[in-house]
Amino acid sequence: MTETQQELRQRQAQFAKELYGDDIGAKSGLSALLSKNNSAQQEAVAKYLRHWDGKTDEEAEQRRLDDYNEATHSYYNVVTDFYEYGWGSSFHFSRFYPGESFSASVARHEHYLAYKAGIKEGDLVLDVGCGIGGPAREICTFTGANIIGLNNNDYQLAKAKYYARKANLDKKLDFVKGDFMKMEFEPNTFDKVYAIEATCHAPKLEGVYGEIYKVLKPGGVFAVYEWVMTDNYDETNPEHRKIAYEIELGDGIPKMFPADVAREALRNVGFEVLEEKDLADNEDKVPWYYPLSGEWKYVQTIGDLATFFRTSYLGRKVTTTMVTVMEKIGIAPKGSRDVTLALEEAAVGLVAGGKSKLFTPMMLFVARKPEEN
Ligand SMILES: CC(C)=CCC[C@@H](C)[C@H]1CC[C@H]2C3=C(CC[C@]12C)[C@@]1(C)CC[C@H](O)C[C@@H]1CC3
Numbered sequence: 135m136t137e138t139q140q141e142l143r144q145r146q147a148q149f150a151k152e153l154y155g156d157d158i159g160a161k162s163g164l165s166a167l168l169s170k171n172n173s174a175q176q177e178a179v180a181k182y183l184r185h186w187d188g189k190t191d192e193e194a195e196q197r198r199l200d201d202y203n204e205a206t207h208s209y210y211n212v213v214t215d216f217y218e219y220g221w222g223s224s225f226h227f228s229r230f231y232p233g234e235s236f237s238a239s240v241a242r243h244e245h246y247l248a249y250k251a252g253i254k255e256g257d258l259v260l261d262v263g264c265g266i267g268g269p270a271r272e273i274c275t276f277t278g279a280n281i282i283g284l285n286n287n288d289y290q291l292a293k294a295k296y297y298a299r300k301a302n303l304d305k306k307l308d309f310v311k312g313d314f315m316k317m318e319f320e321p322n323t324f325d326k327v328y329a330i331e332a333t334c335h336a337p338k339l340e341g342v343y344g345e346i347y348k349v350l351k352p353g354g355v356f357a358v359y360e361w362v363m364t365d366n367y368d369e370t371n372p373e374h375r376k377i378a379y380e381i382e383l384g385d386g387i388p389k390m391f392p393a394d395v396a397r398e399a400l401r402n403v404g405f406e407v408l409e410e411k412d413l414a415d416n417e418d419k420v421p422w423y424y425p426l427s428g429e430w431k432y433v434q435t436i437g438d439l440a441t442f443f444r445t446s447y448l449g450r451k452v453t454t455t456m457v458t459v460m461e462k463i464g465i466a467p468k469g470s471r472d473v474t475l476a477l478e479e480a481a482v483g484l485v486a487g488g489k490s491k492l493f494t495p496m497m498l499f500v501a502r503k504p505e506e507n
């Protein structure tokens with residue numbers, strides 16, 4: 135018998151409690167990792183990794199596409215603490231300007247999307263795949279809009295709510311559980327919708343874009359930073375496919391799509407595409423992937439040294455070694471080392487994809503739902 139949306143939701147919420155205990159949300163980073171339940175962690179790691187067995191044939195890909203919800207949910211159950219520890223509370227890349235700190239660059243990238251979407255005070259805005267709410271808090275403070283974050287991961291939602299309360303933004307921000315492929319909001323609800331590096335987890339872009347189209351008001355704007363393979367990518371080239379596969383495996387993505395698939399998907403569901411630009415295709419002195427490529431010369435401020443160390447090759451090795459030892463002596467839950475190894479594949483694939491310009495994490499699309507006739 136197939137599980138209903140309601141049953142799936144309850145099971146996943148229950149699982150998050152088993153994994154993190156009752157004070158879910160309050161702990162973060164490595165301290166949250168160390169307090170996770172051992173057998174639940176093992177189950178989550180197995181559920182995430184079961185589809186990434188090195189196969190890229192059609193059947194293997196189909197299994198990943200079919201299981202997108204559970205696989206992504208499990209992925210974020212096991213990586214969120216590492217992300218927070220290594221990256222902060224906005225789970226996305228950004229461009230870096232000379233002299234600009236890591237956190238300023240992340241915030242500017244969010245402001246830019248808000249500006250492109252035309253978000254203004256009093257708007258009701260949907261953040262699709264909101265993570266732990268870093269971008270929603272920033273965009274709310276920046277624009278004064280009311281934002282609802284949608285996410286299928288219970289742990290991240292609990293954290294997003296916790297941080298919004300702490301920042302005194304809980305009257306302007308709300309976070310709700312749901313699958314972006316099957317949204318439960320009333321049609322024509324939102325003035326604006328944005329998504330930051332999240333819709334790439336969809337098994338089919340028409341699915342998620344179609345849902346966004348449905349819940350946007352006529353005339354409303356959707357702005358997205360999409361993860362895509364660029365026009366340089368050739369799926370039949372084994373070197374190219376290897377890079378895409380590393381990104382899929384390490385980032386919990388069922389299938390990386392090319393840019394033209396994303397553009398067509400927007401049009402197919404009815405959007406008018408107003409703007410399209412690969413923000414990574416530029417002459418920037420500091421590349422977007424530098425925190426992962428481990429090039430010290432790009433670090434812009436003294437304050438960024440600690441973050442850079444954690445994200446660099448050396449820092450990642452230190453984390454993996456530390457986690458391996460802690461897992462061996464029983465302090466860290468089983469499976470944690472496998473997670474650091476998968477994240478290493480992510481880092482390697484992302485840097486290779488960035489350097490070769492086969493991949494971009496910041497394909498900007500701005501699209502409008504036409505006014506009703
Ligand atoms: C998965 C998607 C669609 C977006 C996430 C983008 C980035 C925020 C992550 C992609 C790879 C991640 C890694 C880390 C942090 C978050 C990412 C950059 C670490 C640096 C976290 C600390 C670990 O020890 C190493 C990780 C490498 C990959």
Ligand SMILES: C[S@@+](CC[C@H](N)C(=O)[O-])C[C@H]1O[C@@H](n2cnc3c(N)ncnc32)[C@H](O)[C@@H]1O
Nearest residue numbers: 224225226263264265285286313314330332335
């Ligand atoms: C890389 S994170 C980006 C989070 C956030 N946009 C940010 O920039 O901090 C991707 C997010 O998409 C969410 N997500 C993935 N698949 C989803 C789905 N089917 N429905 C809702 N959210 C989903 C994940 O749980 C995660 O929060």
